[in-house]
Amino acid sequence: MAALWNDPNVQLVFWALVKILIILHVMLGVVSYMIYAERKIAGHMQARVGPNRVGPFGLFQPIADVAKLFFKEEFTPDGANKVIFHIAPMLAVIPALVTFAVVPFGPQDALRVTDINVGLLLFLAMSSLGVYAITLGGWSSNNKYALLGGLRSSAQMISYELAMGLSTIGVLLMAGSLSLVDIVHAQERWWFVVFQPVAFLIFMITALAETNRAPFDLPEAEAELVAGFHTEYSSMKFGLFFLGEFANVISISCIAVTLFLGGWNGPWLPESLQFIWFFIKLGALLFFFIWIRWTFPRLRYDQLMNLGWKVLLPLSLANILFTAVLLYWRDHR
Amino acid sequence: MTPALFIGFAAMLVACSLMVILHRNPVTSALFLVLAFCSLAGVYLLLHAEFVAMVQIIVYAGAIMVLFLFVIMYLNLRRDLESGVHIAVRRGVGWLLGALLLAEAWVLFGHRWAQGPLASDPSLAGPVGNTQAIGQALYTRYLFPFEITSMLLLVAMVGAVVIAKGRGPHATRRGETPQPKEPA
């Protein structure tokens, strides 16, 4: 037993599992309180109070919501493809959770699950897998509105993924590494948002589109498509879609903090507490996501495609060219 | 641990590939193909080709297969009908030819071809990874083929748009809405 415990492979797997367990549970808590925050902020933006009945300031509202979701009827529509109908909500959560494997929360090894040399590519790969949940959920429901939502999302997410991938290349050129830890280390003096403001802007806009948040929530556009891809989903399956959306928002915000806002870097705090900076920046970005949602109206579909293909994509290509030329000039002056 | 992982990924790859060609529902086939590509990415990781593995997931699983799914949903294909004598005959011949090809590969391997272990060259599996080396080679030695592929993609893009737009009687030009007839 002791020999097995001292095996480095076993140790590696054990500690990775412990960290995954911690991240999973913290994530669940953060997501439920982010939903509370969203409702509260939305309330105040619309001159209401927001949820305030369950517990002090409505703080127990998320618990009540989850309990309600659990006790709802689980409904599978007639003519639905049963297996895919059940798998789709799981697919919504998994890619978002996998992304957390490469996010460095702090400078210490204990504060990250792993550091791989293609960390950024893993994030892009997972965000490209995220489209399956919505597309399949919409298709397998055997419902016109759901199918329309699914088709919309597959076109939308593929279009915006390109601009998102290209907007990170400016950062890659400056950091010279695909490892997220190296990218954060490269930002010790200046955050990359200073040198790459255009890329940051493009990344945030595409992040909104990739997570299907307003003003890009066309796959669920309640005014035209009832509820879009999750029209037929009820109970905890709907809850999983909800969880997936917010987990995606959090993971993409983590990546944005890592790439553009200097990760854990920040003044005043000693190295052992620098992870606090990471969470402050993360909180600011999450607030930004909620703020956008309750400020902008939804785009029309042709406006969405025009913005993606005719504005964001050329702009991100121009940004890459500009960055590359500047870097070349700096090195070969 | 590596052989066990390899056997796991290989078994998943073969099983998923078989399901791709055996399942009657095109959407399920496409999903099994996605799974097959992901397990292939796992095999690439075992071969220390991290960059290729990630690009495999981004390009194949994230883009090409979404396109497939999009078309299957757009055409609203449900289950394939496969019955009738001539279809059965053709299927028999197909499996026979496939078995023949596999037997050929078996004989080749039996004759001590492709021996030896996978070399573990330290220059390929260093801690910085091979992304930089691939980039260097791609933009120096392989610059011309690289530019050719960009032309290929451009041509394919134009071709796809032209073909998909169609020239049938129902085709309308983009941005041109059919005008309502003026009352006479």
Place this chain on the structure above:
Amino acid sequence: MIPLSWMLALSAVVFVIGVIGVLVRRNALIIFMSIELMLNAANLAFVAFARSLGSLDGQIFVFFVMTVAAAEVAVGLAIIVNVFRLKETVYVDEINLLKG
């Protein structure tokens, strides 16, 4: 350490599955997927040989194969959509007339 022949055997098996798919199925989309399987089997052999010979050239060829696959899928799916509009079918044995 995994022997090279295991990788090549895996590649051969996947390639054969792709060939059988092309021969057996009549849905043009499944035939396309089988072609993708064959291309991926070739990619696996490329990467395995790149590892075994200690050279990156095999991995670079994988990129070119992927580019060709992407181009092929884009054009091929456009053709399938067009054929479906004309004939209302994606079964290759029902598309046997040159006349539109």
